[in-house]
Amino acid sequence: MNYLISIIGSTAIGKTSLSIALAKHFNCDIISCDSRQFYKEMRIGTAVPNPKELAQVPHHFIQNRSIQDKYSVGQFEKDALNLLNKIYKKTNLVVMVGGSGLYVDAVLKGLDYFPEIDPNIRTTLNKRFEKQGLKPLQIELKKLDFETYQIIDLQNPHRVIRALEVCLGTKKKYSYYKNKSKSPRNFTPIKIGIDAEREIIYNRIDQRVAIMIDEGLLGEAEALYAFRDLNALQTVGYRELFAYFDGDFSLDVAISEIKKNTRRFAKRQKTWFHKDKEIHWFDYNTNIEEIINVIKEIIEE
Numbered sequence: 584m585n586y587l588i589s590i591i592g593s594t595a596i597g598k599t600s601l602s603i604a605l606a607k608h609f610n611c612d613i614i615s616c617d618s619r620q621f622y623k624e625m626r627i628g629t630a631v632p633n634p635k636e637l638a639q640v641p642h643h644f645i646q647n648r649s650i651q652d653k654y655s656v657g658q659f660e661k662d663a664l665n666l667l668n669k670i671y672k673k674t675n676l677v678v679m680v681g682g683s684g685l686y687v688d689a690v691l692k693g694l695d696y697f698p699e700i701d702p703n704i705r706t707t708l709n710k711r712f713e714k715q716g717l718k719p720l721q722i723e724l725k726k727l728d729f730e731t732y733q734i735i736d737l738q739n740p741h742r743v744i745r746a747l748e749v750c751l752g753t754k755k756k757y758s759y760y761k762n763k764s765k766s767p768r769n770f771t772p773i774k775i776g777i778d779a780e781r782e783i784i785y786n787r788i789d790q791r792v793a794i795m796i797d798e799g800l801l802g803e804a805e806a807l808y809a810f811r812d813l814n815a816l817q818t819v820g821y822r823e824l825f826a827y828f829d830g831d832f833s834l835d836v837a838i839s840e841i842k843k844n845t846r847r848f849a850k851r852q853k854t855w856f857h858k859d860k861e862i863h864w865f866d867y868n869t870n871i872e873e874i875i876n877v878i879k880e881i882i883e884e
Contacts, residue, residue: 693765
């Protein structure tokens with residue numbers, strides 16, 4: 584029996600350190616499913632594991648692509664499954680870590696199939712979002728696909744834009760493509776979630792943002808400013824600094840916006856993951872041995 588230990592939770596909660604500790608204990612590889620850590624140009628703002636962390640166990644899908652590459656969650660699903668098949672020929676255990684809920688589900692459950700969409704449609708929608716806000720996009724989605732409008736997280740711009748681009752690019756409703764049959768998996772998922780009280784998460788976010796600024800996030804964002812319209816850079820931590828470069832914010836306000844928007848992102852992550860009743864939840868301060876014992880019990884059942 585093959586197993587995939589999936590470590591999930593809000594941003595800044597401590598997933599990286601836990602994943603490394605578990606991978607070292609079980610002597611296995613780590614697959615990242617953080618949708619922004621794929622990009623080699625985005626190191627500081629995506630909290631990529633540092634060289635010392637990366638050297639402790641084999642990592643995959645960390646800074647393996649350029650922001651200029653076209654890379655979708657569907658392609659990641661294929662790449663991750665192909666890699667898992669290779670690893671499972673040598674061992675029956677792999678750790679996967681990341682807070683991108685859609686990418687986690689892509690590997691664990693499989694994706695609904697959607698036709699390839701002209702990337703210019705998403706670029707146009709992102710520009711509309713920047714200039715007009717989310718409300719006009721919500722109204723358009725309600726008109727084009729009321730079924731999706733009723734169930735989607737309307738406060739999540741990525742989800743709204745994704746649904747809209749499918750409607751506009753295929754001339755069919757986003758809901759039309761949902762819940763089709765998916766291919767079976769050759770592994771059993773073990774879902775480990777780590778969590779904390781909201782105030783603790785928010786404090787950890789504030790500390791992380793401060794560290795990112797000290798490590799040079801401003802310079803990293805400045806080097807990427809010319810590519811700001813790329814989908815990879817529609818990301819908290821970069822968007823706010825681009826607005827600072829444009830003169831829309833002072834630096835202090837931009838940093839404050841990064842913290843605020845990261846908290847909102849963490850809230851959406853909690854909402855997404857807490858819908859899954861198969862996740863074994865632990866407090867972020869839980870002793871690693873307790874988590875290891877739960878995993879061993881599942882494997883030995």
